[in-house]
Structures are given as structure tokens and as C-alpha cells.
Amino acid sequence: MGGKMKILIIGGNGTIGKKVSHHFSQKHEIIIGGRNSGEVIVDIAESQAIEAMFESIGKLDAVVCIAGKAKWAAFDSMEEEDFYIGLKSKLMGQVNLVRIGRNYLNAGGSFTLTTGILADHPVLLTTSPAMVNGAIHSFVKAAALELENGIRINVVSSGLVEDAVDKYEAYFPGHNPIPMHKVINGYVKSVEGKGTGEIIRMYDNC
Amino acid sequence: MGGKMKILIIGGNGTIGKKVSHHFSQKHEIIIGGRNSGEVIVDIAESQAIEAMFESIGKLDAVVCIAGKAKWAAFDSMEEEDFYIGLKSKLMGQVNLVRIGRNYLNAGGSFTLTTGILADHPVLLTTSPAMVNGAIHSFVKAAALELENGIRINVVSSGLVEDAVDKYEAYFPGHNPIPMHKVINGYVKSVEGKGTGEIIRMYDNC
Numbered sequence: 001m002g003g004k005m006k007i008l009i010i011g012g013n014g015t016i017g018k019k020v021s022h023h024f025s026q027k028h029e030i031i032i033g034g035r036n037s038g039e040v041i042v043d044i045a046e047s048q049a050i051e052a053m054f055e056s057i058g059k060l061d062a063v064v065c066i067a068g069k070a071k072w073a074a075f076d077s078m079e080e081e082d083f084y085i086g087l088k089s090k091l092m093g094q095v096n097l098v099r100i101g102r103n104y105l106n107a108g109g110s111f112t113l114t115t116g117i118l119a120d121h122p123v124l125l126t127t128s129p130a131m132v133n134g135a136i137h138s139f140v141k142a143a144a145l146e147l148e149n150g151i152r153i154n155v156v157s158s159g160l161v162e163d164a165v166d167k168y169e170a171y172f173p174g175h176n177p178i179p180m181h182k183v184i185n186g187y188v189k190s191v192e193g194k195g196t197g198e199i200i201r202m203y204d205n206c
Numbered sequence: 207m208g209g210k211m212k213i214l215i216i217g218g219n220g221t222i223g224k225k226v227s228h229h230f231s232q233k234h235e236i237i238i239g240g241r242n243s244g245e246v247i248v249d250i251a252e253s254q255a256i257e258a259m260f261e262s263i264g265k266l267d268a269v270v271c272i273a274g275k276a277k278w279a280a281f282d283s284m285e286e287e288d289f290y291i292g293l294k295s296k297l298m299g300q301v302n303l304v305r306i307g308r309n310y311l312n313a314g315g316s317f318t319l320t321t322g323i324l325a326d327h328p329v330l331l332t333t334s335p336a337m338v339n340g341a342i343h344s345f346v347k348a349a350a351l352e353l354e355n356g357i358r359i360n361v362v363s364s365g366l367v368e369d370a371v372d373k374y375e376a377y378f379p380g381h382n383p384i385p386m387h388k389v390i391n392g393y394v395k396s397v398e399g400k401g402t403g404e405i406i407r408m409y410d411n412c
Contacts, residue, residue, distance in 0.1 A: 075352040075353070076354075120344070121347075124351055127301075130345060131344050132341070135337045138328065138340025141328050142328035145330055146281040146330060
């Protein structure tokens with residue numbers, strides 16, 4: 001699958017997504033999906049919305065997901081239902097994208113999910129997002145064993161990205177920001193490479 | 207916290223649990239909990255049952271969980287709700303044990319959760335259990351940053367255990383069984399050691 005691909009990028013207007021979308025748009029046909037903006041509107045926490053989205057788009061060569069939420073809060077303030085925000089959105093949202101989307105991918109196509117450094121190196125307030133990210137790492141390894149038709153799956157796990165430093169640096173003491181061109185390359189490696197079951201980690205000082 | 211401890215072992219009559227319980231009972235006061243048997247009956251998928259259990263037992267020095275289920279099935283047969291079996295039981299069951307149980311642990315006490323090799327090295331049919339195990343690994347690292355009063359948390363992740371070979375070996379081609387005395391030592395290291403945030407891995411040929 002060299003050449004021009006048709007790529008769906010969920011969260012393609014977000015902080016990371018807009019840089020990734022811009023990069024891929026230079027070589028490929030891009031469809032941007034998002035909760036609030038994009039060519040297709042979709043909340044990945046709703047599996048029926050995912051199904052409807054794929055049905056409306058038709059066959060694809062790659063699905064990239066840079067979306068999904070999870071609650072950041074002190075562990076001693078987290079109620080059971082607070083954990084389900086992340087389980088339903090960032091975790092099962094991405095799992096459902098794969099579960100449903102595999103029927104809409106061309107042979108040799110790929111899924112690229114997104115997690116983050118918290119899976120491996122959590123910081124305060126991140127019991128829920130860390131859990132969700134770790135879940136996806138293991139899911140990707142397991143799903144890679146079973147996907148057919150040459151369909152690949154990888155996950156990009158970045159440290160604090162350069163473009164989110166203003167918003168998040170207080171939560172990540174001493175973390176070196178990851179330059180956006182390196183973040184973009186994580187997605188390129190997954191989509192244009194041949195690997196599967198990979199956790200593409202881009203961390204700096206850990 | 208040297209000396210004799212009061213230890214709750216959920217799943218203490220299971221394949222691994224009965225060996226672990228027997229070992230700890232030689233030095234400590236043991237309370238066995240389980241879904242179908244034990245001194246306290248509890249399904250960890252129900253957080254109200256967890257709350258009632260801790261209320262009935264009172265203060266403890268250690269909580270060990272060797273319980274929780276998740277569905278094994280081919281990925282292409284898994285419906286969304288099939289994933290929630292594991293999310294509600296093995297994942298949130300163990301999270302809720304910590305979330306609720308931290309109020310019932312003495313200072314310096316510990317939680318020891320259980321996952322398994324699938325978090326790191328999944329086999330076929332394990333998208334759900336792998337996901338759950340990976341989630342717990344990251345949760346344990348994140349929770350360790352926030353637990354107070356010297357309360358520790360670790361997770362034991364074993365390969366195919368010797369006593370489960372007959373039941374599971376077909377699912378784990380080429381995996382070397384982990385001897386039960388090594389599995390027991392994983393729990394001893396967590397409960398009687400001083401580490402926290404540790405993933406105590408006992409794998410053989412990977």
C-alpha cells in the first residue's frame with residue numbers, strides 16, 4: 001500500500017490532529033472526523049455513531065484516531081463512574097473503531113490509535129487516563145494477532161507534545177516536550193510503514 | 207509492618223489463591239473472600255458488595271486480589287458488551303477494591319492485584335483480558351503516586367501457572383509454566399516487601 005491512500009483522521013482538528021492531518025494531506029486523501037468539527041461528526045463514545053460514520057464514508061485505507069477523553073482528578077476524589085468516562089470514550093471508543101472499522105478497511109489497511117506517556121510513566125491525577133492508555137497498549141498487541149486481510153494496528157504514545165505545553169506543563173514536571181515533527185512521524189511510521197502490534201513510543205527523558 | 211498481619215485474600219480458594227492463602231496462613235491471619243466460597247462472599251464486579259465486605263471485616267494490613275473475570279473469545283466475535291464483562295469485573299473490580307479499601311487499610315498496608323502475561327504478551331482470543339491486564343498495570347503505577355499513609359500497591363503478573371497447565375496450555379503454545387512456589391513469591395514480595403507501584407512479572411521464555 002504505497003501511493004495515495006484514503007485516510008480517516010478522527011480528532012483531525014485537535015492539537016495533534018491538525019498537524020498530522022496537514023502532513024498526510026500533502027500526499028493522501030484525508031477525511032477529518034471530530035466531535036464538534038470535521039467532514040464527519042462523530043463521538044467515538046457512541047458505537048452507533050461509529051457504525052453510521054463508516055457506512056457513510058465507505059472503504060478506507062487507514063483510520064487514525066487522535067481522540068477520546070478520560071477524567072483527570074485526584075484518585076481520592078474519583079468515583080466509580082468517573083472511571084467510566086475514559087473507559088467508554090478513549091478506551092472503548094478506540095476499540096469500537098477497530099471492531100467496527102475493520103469491515104470498512106481495504107486489504108493491507110491500518111489502524112493507528114493514540115495513547116500517551118501516562119501508560120508507562122503516569123503523573124499525579126492520572127489513575128484513569130493511565131489505565132485507559134495501558135489498556136489500549138495491550139489491546140493493540142492482542143488485536144494484531146487476529147486482524148485479517150493484512151490489516152495492521154499500531155498505537156502512538158507520545159510524551160507531552162510541544163503544542164500542548166502551555167496547557168499541560170504544570171502536570172508534567174521535568175518532562176521534555178516532544179517536537180511536533182517527531183509526533184507526526186509516529187503516525188507516519190504506523191500508516192506508511194509495515195509494522196503491526198507496535199507501541200510507537202516517543203518519550204524523552206525516561 | 208513486619209510480624210503478623212491481617213490479610214484479606216479475595217479469590218483465596220482459586221487455583222492460585224489456595225496456594226497463596228496456604229502460604230500466608232503459616233505466618234499471618236488470613237480472611238478468604240470469594241464469589242462462591244470463603245469467609246466473606248463477594249463479587250468484586252459489585253462495588254456495593256465490596257463496601258459491605260470491608261465494613262464487615264474492619265481494619266486490615268493487606269488486601270490481595272486474585273479474582274476477576276474477562277471474556278476470552280475471537281476478536282471478530284466480540285461485541286461491545288463482551289468487553290464490559292472484563293472492564294466491570296477484573297478491571298473495575300480491582301480498582302474499586304483499592305478505591306474503597308484504602309479507607310480500611312492500616313498505615314503501611316498494601317494492595318496486591320493480579321493480572322497476567324497477556325498484558326505484555328497476548329495470545330489468540332485475548333483482546334479483552336489483555337486489555338484489562340494492561341489497564342491494571344498502568345493503574346497501579348498511577349495509584350502508587352497518590353496513596354497516602356504509607357499504603358503500597360503492586361500487581362503480580364505471572365505466565366501460565368503450573369497448576370493451570372491442564373486447563374490452559376492449549377492457549378499458550380510454547381509457554382513455560384511458572385512453578386507455584388515462584389508464583390507465591392510474587393505475592394510475598396508485594397505483601398512482605400516494601401516496594402510500591404511495581405509490576406512483579408514472572409515470565410519464563412519472553
